[in-house]
Amino acid sequence: xxxxxxxxxxxxxxxxxxxPLYKKWIDSGYFTADANSSKEPFTIVIPPPNVTGNLHIxxxxxxxxxxxxxxxxxxxxxxxxxxxxMDHAGIATQNVxxxxxxxxxxxxxxxGREDFVKKVWEWKAESGGxxxxxxxxxxxxxxxxxxxxxxxxxxSKAVLTIFKKLFDQGLIYRAERIINWCPRCLTALSDIEVxxxxxxxxxxxxxxxxxxxxxxVATTRAETMMGDGAVAVHPDDPRYxxxxxxxxxxxxxxxxxxxIADELVDPDFGTGAVKVTAAHDPNDFExxxxxxxxxxxxxxxxxxxxxxxxxxxxxxxxxxxxxxxAKLKEMGRIVAEKRPYIHAVGHCSRCDTTVEPRLSKQxxxxxxxxxxxxxxxxxDGRVKIEPAELAPRYFExxxxxxxxxxxxxxxxxxxxxxxYGPNDEVIVVGPGESAPAGYTQDPDVLDTWFSSALWPxxxxxxxxxxxxxxxxxxxxxxxxxxxxxxxxVARMMLFGLFAMDGVPPFHTIVLHxxxxxxxxxxxxxxxxxxxDPLEFIDKYGADALRFTLARGSNPGKDxxxxxxxxxxxxxxxxxxxxATRFAMMxxxxxxxxxxxxxxxxxxxxxxxxxxxxxxxxxxALLESYEFARACETIYHFAWDDLCxxxxxxxxxxxxSGNAADSQRVLGxxxxxxxxxxxxxxxxxxxxxxxxxxxKETLVTAVWPExxxxxxxxxxxxxxGELQKIITEVRRFRNDQGxxxxxxxxxRIIAPAEVTAYSSAMAFLLKxxxxxxxxxxxxxxxxxxxxxDLSGTVDVVAERARLEKDLATAQKDLKTAEVKLGNxxxxxxxPASVVVEIKERLAATTADIERITAQLAALK
RNA sequence: GGACGAUUGGCUCAGCGGUAGAGCACCACAUUGACAUUGUGGGGGUCACUGGUUCGAUCCCAGUAUCGUCCA
Numbered sequence: 001x002x003x004x005x006x007x008x009x010x011x012x013x014x015x016x017x018x019x020p021l022y023k024k025w026i027d028s029g030y031f032t033a034d035a036n037s038s039k040e041p042f043t044i045v046i047p048p049p050n051v052t053g054n055l056h057i058x059x060x061x062x063x064x065x066x067x068x069x070x071x072x073x074x075x076x077x078x079x080x081x082x083x084x085x086m087d088h089a090g091i092a093t094q095n096v097x098x099x100x101x102x103x104x105x106x107x108x109x110x111x112g113r114e115d116f117v118k119k120v121w122e123w124k125a126e127s128g129g130x131x132x133x134x135x136x137x138x139x140x141x142x143x144x145x146x147x148x149x150x151x152x153x154x155x156s157k158a159v160l161t162i163f164k165k166l167f168d169q170g171l172i173y174r175a176e177r178i179i180n181w182c183p184r185c186l187t188a189l190s191d192i193e194v195x196x197x198x199x200x201x202x203x204x205x206x207x208x209x210x211x212x213x214x215x216x217v218a219t220t221r222a223e224t225m226m227g228d229g230a231v232a233v234h235p236d237d238p239r240y241x242x243x244x245x246x247x248x249x250x251x252x253x254x255x256x257x258x259x260i261a262d263e264l265v266d267p268d269f270g271t272g273a274v275k276v277t278a279a280h281d282p283n284d285f286e287x288x289x290x291x292x293x294x295x296x297x298x299x300x301x302x303x304x305x306x307x308x309x310x311x312x313x314x315x316x317x318x319x320x321x322x323x324x325x326a327k328l329k330e331m332g333r334i335v336a337e338k339r340p341y342i343h344a345v346g347h348c349s350r351c352d353t354t355v356e357p358r359l360s361k362q363x364x365x366x367x368x369x370x371x372x373x374x375x376x377x378x379x380d381g382r383v384k385i386e387p388a389e390l391a392p393r394y395f396e397x398x399x400x401x402x403x404x405x406x407x408x409x410x411x412x413x414x415x416x417x418x419x420y421g422p423n424d425e426v427i428v429v430g431p432g433e434s435a436p437a438g439y440t441q442d443p444d445v446l447d448t449w450f451s452s453a454l455w456p457x458x459x460x461x462x463x464x465x466x467x468x469x470x471x472x473x474x475x476x477x478x479x480x481x482x483x484x485x486x487x488x489v490a491r492m493m494l495f496g497l498f499a500m501d502g503v504p505p506f507h508t509i510v511l512h513x514x515x516x517x518x519x520x521x522x523x524x525x526x527x528x529x530x531x532d533p534l535e536f537i538d539k540y541g542a543d544a545l546r547f548t549l550a551r552g553s554n555p556g557k558d559x560x561x562x563x564x565x566x567x568x569x570x571x572x573x574x575x576x577x578x579a580t581r582f583a584m585m586x587x588x589x590x591x592x593x594x595x596x597x598x599x600x601x602x603x604x605x606x607x608x609x610x611x612x613x614x615x616x617x618x619x620a621l622l623e624s625y626e627f628a629r630a631c632e633t634i635y636h637f638a639w640d641d642l643c644x645x646x647x648x649x650x651x652x653x654x655x656s657g658n659a660a661d662s663q664r665v666l667g668x669x670x671x672x673x674x675x676x677x678x679x680x681x682x683x684x685x686x687x688x689x690x691x692x693x694x695k696e697t698l699v700t701a702v703w704p705e706x707x708x709x710x711x712x713x714x715x716x717x718x719x720g721e722l723q724k725i726i727t728e729v730r731r732f733r734n735d736q737g738x739x740x741x742x743x744x745x746x747r748i749i750a751p752a753e754v755t756a757y758s759s760a761m762a763f764l765l766k767x768x769x770x771x772x773x774x775x776x777x778x779x780x781x782x783x784x785x786x787x788d789l790s791g792t793v794d795v796v797a798e799r800a801r802l803e804k805d806l807a808t809a810q811k812d813l814k815t816a817e818v819k820l821g822n823x824x825x826x827x828x829x830p831a832s833v834v835v836e837i838k839e840r841l842a843a844t845t846a847d848i849e850r851i852t853a854q855l856a857a858l859k
Numbered sequence: 860g861g862a863c864g865a866u867u868g869g870c871u872c873a874g875c876g877g878u879a880g881a882g883c884a885c886c887a888c889a890u891u892g893a894c895a896u897u898g899u900g901g902g903g904g905u906c907a908c909u910g911g912u913u914c915g916a917u918c919c920c921a922g923u924a925u926c927g928u929c930c931a
Contacts, residue, residue, distance in 0.1 A: 012896085196931090344931090389863065393929065396862060400930085482929085518883095520871070520927095540896095551882085552872085557864090558928085560871050564883060571896045582893030628873075632881070647893080727900085734900045740889045766891080815878060824914030825877095833877055833915095840878075 006691045012577035014541025018683050022136055030699040031141045033081035035467035042078035043475040044070055045456050050089035051124055052096050055134035057515045060533040061549045065627060066479045067140050071679035072622055075703040081472050083459050085148030086129055090448040091185055091350045094412040097123050113411050120412050139542050139682045148459040150451040157431045158458035159414045159451050162499055164430040171366045178285040179405050181358035182348040183303035187409040188362050190447055191402060192487050194346040194355050203341035204325055205271055207333045209248030216335050218270025223320040226253050226308040229293035230276040235261035237272050251333055252310060260291045279359040295359060303356050363407040371401045374493035377504045384508045386625050387555035390482055397486050406447045413445030453491035456505035478506040481514060482556060510625045511556050518562030536566050543681035544570035550680050551631035573684050579643050580688045586654040588666040590693045595661040604665040605715040607646040611669050615706035618676055634676055652763040672704045718753055725780045729765050732778045735797045745772035750783040779850055795858055802855050809847040816841040
């Protein structure tokens with residue numbers, strides 16, 4: 001089919017092309033990777049969204065960048081695999097199903113464990129995974145044949161395998177510790193599932209004991225005092241030194257407790273004396289371990305006071321706080337109060353309930369050796385973090401990581417493969433094994449992040465030595481927001497290195513920022529500034545959304561997003577569409593060889609030169625994850641160089657009917673441009689390219705190589721001059737109030753290489769190249785355009801324009817003169833800079849002479 | 860308290876040792892045969908502050924202020 005038989009609709013309607021194109025891509029299997037291919041692999045595993053989730057703008061950014069890289073590498077000839085899937089999201093999913101049950105007045109306990117889990121699977125089948133369909137709207141080139149879920153049979157096998165391996169090496173243990181407890185979800189949480197917020201609390205000072213044997217402690221948690229086992233002071237605190245080792249009376253429960261000394265106490269905080277509540281505070285727990293302070297539990301799992309033997313039993317913790325303080329006040333034991341007192345309080349990241357530190361028996365991963373390896377892999381350069389500024393954050397965390405609490409008191413998740421025997425035997429049951437009769441399994445499940453940490457290889461079939469594992473592990477690049485560097489990335493490093501014999505799960509970690517609203521504020525439901533990517537896709541097309549997000553993505557930096565900017569990207573898409581229509585109407589073609597470089601017009605040579613430079617620069621930027629700069633580069637090439645200048649300068653040629661060279665050049669430029677843009681804007685480029693070339697698909701087309709033979713500085717200079725004089729004449733016309741459409745007599749006086757393009761210039765400037773007596777002129781360097789304004793030159797406007805130019809030139813002259821008059825500059829500045837300034841001085845001097853003369857002539 | 864980052868036109872952000880850039884917004888003109896989802900032209904910034912290094916600093920260094928994020 002030749003190009004003139006194919007046509008584009010007169011306007012670009014994204015909704016008309018996106019669905020059918022995505023279907024074509026899937027049906028053709030373009031995204032399905034081949035583990036047996038001889039091509040070099042390029043692998044990305046998607047950060048698995050929650051099965052409960054919907055596509056939010058952050059996913060849209062994350063996935064746009066991953067798709068850009070995957071599509072780029074696919075075109076560059078790699079065996080590209082972008083592996084999709086979802087996370088079972090333990091607490092989140094369980095919450096959703098429990099909420100549904102609650103609506104019917106049921107709890108999970110009414111169903112029992114087995115039926116409840118069945119219910120969750122049913123929920124997943126019916127309404128889970130909505131995000132997968134939404135990803136298709138975005139155009140994600142993921143390999144659906146490899147879609148994974150953390151609860152899949154094989155991924156569960158991976159979990160069992162790694163658990164057993166860790167346990168056997170003594171890296172998983174069970175212990176009674178203070179853990180973060182959510183009294184609403186009724187489960188333990190890891191440190192990172194706790195979000196610290198500044199809350200309003202109170203800070204009270206309470207006198208323990210009486211007379212000489214009394215000490216005032218400061219606390220924000222008066223209700224826990226009934227669980228105190230000691231009062232602690234700093235060993236060197238002169239106020240209390242004499243009291244260390246003595247005992248004071250704990251009010252309300254009338255128990256004698258010792259005063260101990262511990263370095264952990266900050267003498268400058270409050271009164272310098274703190275209560276030690278071993279069973280209800282992590283710091284106190286540590287001190288208690290050092291000083292043999294008893295653990296007194298005074299609260300149950302719901303956060304309700306229990307076992308104090310006082311009137312407070314049965315009260316909720318916050319209710320009890322008020323009541324305890326009131327009672328102490330009545331007893332005259334409150335020395336000082338500060339209210340409100342703003343301090344950081346931990347909240348459950350899933351339900352926002354205030355977390356309660358709780359003494360509890362849980363399973364832990366001993367992270368020290370794993371974290372050391374994870375830190376070293378980055379330190380010794382085997383894994384790169386982009387941008388590098390974010391590496392310190394990674395180290396800070398990995399090097400100071402606490403043991404990881406992995407047991408959750410939930411039903412939805414991987415059940416801990418530990419079985420207990422009748423005589424307290426503990427065994428771990430690996431894949432394919434079974435527990436001896438009479439053993440019972442631990443009721444808890446594993447932290448969701450435990451299975452997510454295996455994602456880069458469990459999804460490829462590990463622990464089986466599959467073809468996929470061999471071909472695609474280690475993965476290449478991990479693209480994600482810096483906000484889950486700790487949650488997920490660091491854990492993949494921990495487990496990946498451990499499971500895969502020290503081979504890190506990826507060689508580069510690419511961190512992007514968060515999408516914020518148009519004023520740079522965080523998006524949140526309470527602010528009401530959350531946007532829906534699907535609405536934007538409906539309204540402006542997936543390409544526009546993708547281009548906007550990629551264009552805003554500077555490495556590791558948050559980006560602001562406004563609807564106007566998406567509209568701007570849609571306009572860009574429209575521009576490409578219309579330019580292609582124009583090109584095809586004018587016979588642009590991709591068939592046959594390019595014309596010889598020597599026979600090209602300066603205009604054609606110039607656009608090929610710019611294309612070559614743009615290709616090099618843009619490719620390098622994409623390969624170094626500089627998405628914003630890459631998009632900026634290609635945008636300016638397409639809109640400014642190609643549409644505003646090349647097409648405009650070429651219109652005359654195309655109209656002449658003698659434009660074979662330009663038709664071929666333009667076809668080549670568009671062909672290349674669409675290839676380059678395809679990773680960012682897959683839909684429109686596929687449509688335009690297949691229409692232009694008549695070929696089947698751009699998805700698997702070859703990535704353009706910059707042809708350095710096309711670099712032509714001479715043409716670039718010439719066209720630069722042309723642009724300058726054209727802009728200057730346009731400015732003159734504007735200043736003179738000449739309507740854009742009004743033709744005026746004109747004449748171009750310039751070196752031959754410029755006048756060769758007189759007719760193109762005349763076309764752009766609406767000049768009639770006829771005989772006339774000039775009444776005005778515009779000059780730039782050696783170029784001059786004379787015009788006839790029929791004696792109606794607006795002298796005032798013209799003087800104003802020239803005087804402004806003169807002022808600018810004089811200012812420039814002065815800076816150049818000052819520099820050249822500076823001995824230090826002349827002696828020490830590089831020769832090239834000196835030459836540059838000298839040239840500038842000469843040019844400015846000439847400008848001033850010219851303008852002065854023109855001004856004189858205007859009198 | 861620790862770590863990191865930011866401070867550049869009205870807004871959101873690039874840039875970077877040698878005459879300050881983009882997008883959007885703004886002003887004027889224009890409905891010219893690709894495109895009004897447009898075109899052309901224009902206005903607008905002492906690059907947070909104070910010192911230092913340098914022939915030269917928005918850029919490098921130090922300090923100050925303000926803001927942000929993460930961790931404790």
